[in-house]
Amino acid sequence: MAKILVLVIGLIIIGFIVWWFFGKHEVAEVSADVGDDLQSIDVEVNGGYSPETVVLKKGIPAVLNFTRKDQSSCLDRVVFSDFGVNQALPVNEKEAIKIDTSKAGEYQWACGMDMFHGKLIIK
Amino acid sequence: MTITKRFWVSLILSLPLLANMIMMPFGKTIIGGVWTQLILTTIIMAVSARPFWNSAWASFTKHHSNMDTLVAIGTLVAYVYSIYAMATGQAVFFESAAFVTTFVLLGQVFEERMRNNASDAVGKLVDLQAKEADVKRDGEFKKIPMSEVVVGDVIRVKPGEKVAVDGTIIDGTSTIDESMVTGESMPVEKRSGDKVIGSTINSNGTFTFKAEKVGNDTMLSQIVELVKKAQNSHAPIQNLTDKVSDIFVPVVLILSILTFMVWYVFLDASVANSLIFAVSVVVIACPCALGLATPTALMVGTGRSAKMGILIKNGEVLEAVNEIKTVVLDKTGTVTVGKPEVTDIVGNEKAVLSVASGLEQSSEHPLASAILTDAKEKEIVTPKVADFKAIEGKGVSAQVNGKQAFVGNDKLLADVKISDAMKQQVTKLQKEAKTVVFVGLNDKVIGLIAIQDAPKATSKEAIAALKARGLKTVMLTGDNQLVAEAIAKQVGIDEVVADVLPSEKADHVKAIQQDGKVAFVGDGINDAPALTVADVGIAMGSGTDIAIESGGIVLVKNDLRDVDKALALSKKTFNRIKLNLFWAFIYNVLGIPVAAGIFFGIGLTLSPELAGLAMAFSSLSVVTSSMLLNKAKITSKVATA
Numbered sequence: 001m002a003k004i005l006v007l008v009i010g011l012i013i014i015g016f017i018v019w020w021f022f023g024k025h026e027v028a029e030v031s032a033d034v035g036d037d038l039q040s041i042d043v044e045v046n047g048g049y050s051p052e053t054v055v056l057k058k059g060i061p062a063v064l065n066f067t068r069k070d071q072s073s074c075l076d077r078v079v080f081s082d083f084g085v086n087q088a089l090p091v092n093e094k095e096a097i098k099i100d101t102s103k104a105g106e107y108q109w110a111c112g113m114d115m116f117h118g119k120l121i122i123k
Numbered sequence: 124m125t126i127t128k129r130f131w132v133s134l135i136l137s138l139p140l141l142a143n144m145i146m147m148p149f150g151k152t153i154i155g156g157v158w159t160q161l162i163l164t165t166i167i168m169a170v171s172a173r174p175f176w177n178s179a180w181a182s183f184t185k186h187h188s189n190m191d192t193l194v195a196i197g198t199l200v201a202y203v204y205s206i207y208a209m210a211t212g213q214a215v216f217f218e219s220a221a222f223v224t225t226f227v228l229l230g231q232v233f234e235e236r237m238r239n240n241a242s243d244a245v246g247k248l249v250d251l252q253a254k255e256a257d258v259k260r261d262g263e264f265k266k267i268p269m270s271e272v273v274v275g276d277v278i279r280v281k282p283g284e285k286v287a288v289d290g291t292i293i294d295g296t297s298t299i300d301e302s303m304v305t306g307e308s309m310p311v312e313k314r315s316g317d318k319v320i321g322s323t324i325n326s327n328g329t330f331t332f333k334a335e336k337v338g339n340d341t342m343l344s345q346i347v348e349l350v351k352k353a354q355n356s357h358a359p360i361q362n363l364t365d366k367v368s369d370i371f372v373p374v375v376l377i378l379s380i381l382t383f384m385v386w387y388v389f390l391d392a393s394v395a396n397s398l399i400f401a402v403s404v405v406v407i408a409c410p411c412a413l414g415l416a417t418p419t420a421l422m423v424g425t426g427r428s429a430k431m432g433i434l435i436k437n438g439e440v441l442e443a444v445n446e447i448k449t450v451v452l453d454k455t456g457t458v459t460v461g462k463p464e465v466t467d468i469v470g471n472e473k474a475v476l477s478v479a480s481g482l483e484q485s486s487e488h489p490l491a492s493a494i495l496t497d498a499k500e501k502e503i504v505t506p507k508v509a510d511f512k513a514i515e516g517k518g519v520s521a522q523v524n525g526k527q528a529f530v531g532n533d534k535l536l537a538d539v540k541i542s543d544a545m546k547q548q549v550t551k552l553q554k555e556a557k558t559v560v561f562v563g564l565n566d567k568v569i570g571l572i573a574i575q576d577a578p579k580a581t582s583k584e585a586i587a588a589l590k591a592r593g594l595k596t597v598m599l600t601g602d603n604q605l606v607a608e609a610i611a612k613q614v615g616i617d618e619v620v621a622d623v624l625p626s627e628k629a630d631h632v633k634a635i636q637q638d639g640k641v642a643f644v645g646d647g648i649n650d651a652p653a654l655t656v657a658d659v660g661i662a663m664g665s666g667t668d669i670a671i672e673s674g675g676i677v678l679v680k681n682d683l684r685d686v687d688k689a690l691a692l693s694k695k696t697f698n699r700i701k702l703n704l705f706w707a708f709i710y711n712v713l714g715i716p717v718a719a720g721i722f723f724g725i726g727l728t729l730s731p732e733l734a735g736l737a738m739a740f741s742s743l744s745v746v747t748s749s750m751l752l753n754k755a756k757i758t759s760k761v762a763t764a
Contacts (some may be wrong), residue, residue: 006384020371070177113418115411116187116189
């Protein structure tokens with residue numbers, strides 16, 4: 001009896017894992033606050049990035065403010081491979097990263113180990 | 124709390140648990156028994172392991188998972204089960220939770236340190252920058268901070284000082300150590316009119332120079348920018364790990380649940396034993412090793428090559444180098460010195476040079492400057508010309524003293540007359556690797572000027588090294604076939620494509636690409652399209668900004684031997700990436716089944732703590748392997764061939 005219960009519970013958990021991690025889940029897309037000559041947005045780093053997708057206006061200098069709340073060394077750097085940025089993120093400190101918005105397009109950013117990803121859309 | 128502190132807390136509190144584990148076979152336990160174990164482990168969990176749980180939970184709510192998810196679940200299961208076992212009077216395994224935490228943190232402490240070292244190359248380059256400059260302001264030399272130096276400033280450099288910015292020497296001579304920027308180990312002699320590079324070190328003389336590039340425009344700043352981008356670029360091979368890392372952790376969790384179910388339900392193992400296998404699976408899996416494999420090697424490889432004056436622009440170039448079959452070289456300035464000199468004149472020297480210098484005086488062609496220099500040395504008066512016309516790819520024509528004069532290459536011969544004696548002379552000169560320029564009046568050739576652009580002293584060795592690598596070498600040139608072949612023979616180049624118009628270079632590269640991937644080595648402005656078209660564009664140092672922009676690899680030093688070095692370094696780095704990835708994959712592919720107890724039958728099992736240790740060292744070993752790239756020997760194959 002106990003074994004059947006274990007089997008059922010195990011399968012339910014597996015089902016949940018598949019649904020939770022592989023199912024389609026909405027990702028919030030957030031646009032930066034645009035001023036006259038600067039646009040900026042705060043990104044919180046805690047078990048990933050929130051927001052995960054940032055939309056910037058083309059041509060206006062942009063600053064992304066990353067604040068790491070997470071102790072994990074997985075997230076201790078943020079890398080924008082297209083912009084040559086590899087910035088250390090000390091815990092609970094706001095790190096400003098300047099982005100060159102002269103070219104429209106979609107760019108990825110990632111943590112230092114390439115496990116967590118964020119997307120930058122310049123349009 | 125920092126990782127290091129968390130590690131120490133965890134280590135110190137784990138020691139009594141270790142002692143307990145060793146004493147157990149002798150029937151002894153530590154003072155306080157299970158209660159002491161509970162208290163020690165609880166502190167470790169609360170202080171050292173809790174950040175793992177926090178991070179795991181934070182990513183869970185975002186539908187993500189990472190290495191922390193695995194560590195958190197592993198430690199939590201071991202800890203919670205042990206409390207349950209303690210309450211029901213069964214065997215506990217608190218030490219598993221404690222040791223896994225300690226080992227994982229140990230791995231992270233090392234890893235953090237090494238990752239910081241790996242990204243150090245850029246910091247070192249930035250540190251090279253001079254802090255202040257001795258600038259002439261209001262007629263006097265004054266020390267001012269670098270940020271205030273502007274283009275046009277006259278800057279004085281004393282012995283032992285750093286050259287502040289890029290510029291040209293106005294006055295004085297000296298020898299300058301440029302090794303930090305170009306990788307050239309010998310100090311270079313500089314005199315008035317020579318270019319100096321910011322951040323290089325002046326050795327013995329004092330000189331003044333005019334600043335031409337400051338701030339972000341200096342060569343060093345450009346190099347720093349390039350290296351930064353290269354170090355953080357994405358190699359195509361990473362697409363594979365990107366895909367794996369997305370599903371890795373959930374898959375491992377599922378495997379771990381399956382492990383538990385199989386052992387408990389089908390193999391009749393006890394709850395405790397089944398749980399140990401399940402926890403081992405979670406703990407041994409290491410997505411980090413996969414994630415670190417490419418970026419760390421890329422960082423160390425590109426950083427090291429930058430120190431040698433070889434700038435590899437990104438991971439894509441690195442991968443492309445591996446499939447190169449042919450190296451195409453531009454002749455002028457790449458294989459040869461790029462400073463042609465007049466060697467022979469056939470016909471009336473004075474008349475020939477006079478007409479030629481008249482027609483070439485406004486040309487920027489390297490051959491023209493050779494003629495003008497020679498005319499100047501021989502004090503020939505340059506005549507007035509009118510009606511100047513360029514004939515693309517052939518030469519120029521104009522009116523000189525009322526006669527129609529022309530200067531050009533052998534493509535002009537179709538339209539003009541030439542004596543047989545002169546024709547023989549032409550062939551003879553061309554076989555000596557001399558470019559022949561035809562000078563004529565009224566459709567008749569009156570003389571020949573032979574110009575030679577000698578191969579660089581290092582070219583032969585450089586080509587031999589490339590051939591030893593099994594690469595085919597091809598030289599592209601606008602020169603005529605005989606001359607090109609003569610030069611090719613001197614330096615050992617396999618094949619020659621001569622009579623190429625500047626605009627055709629890219630097309631020829633495309634044609635050669637039919638037989639396999641091509642690297643193109645060049646420097647001039649007209650090389651830019653070919654550099655872009657080639658699978659790997661290698662821009663030589665003396666090159667123009669445009670050429671450097673188009674190249675995938677930039678050689679700071681104008682030395683053809685660096686082509687071989689660049690290829691060697693790229694290959695080494697790429698092979699290291701492959702090795703790292705192989706190791707990271709094989710580690711997980713072998714480790715997980717062992718941890719799951721598949722080899723239980725032959726007595727091969729892993730306890731959670733050993734699994735934790737293995738995991739810590741797998742990512743550490745990947746980083747170490749990347750760091751070793753700094754020590755890897757870069758040898759030219761020509762020495763052994």
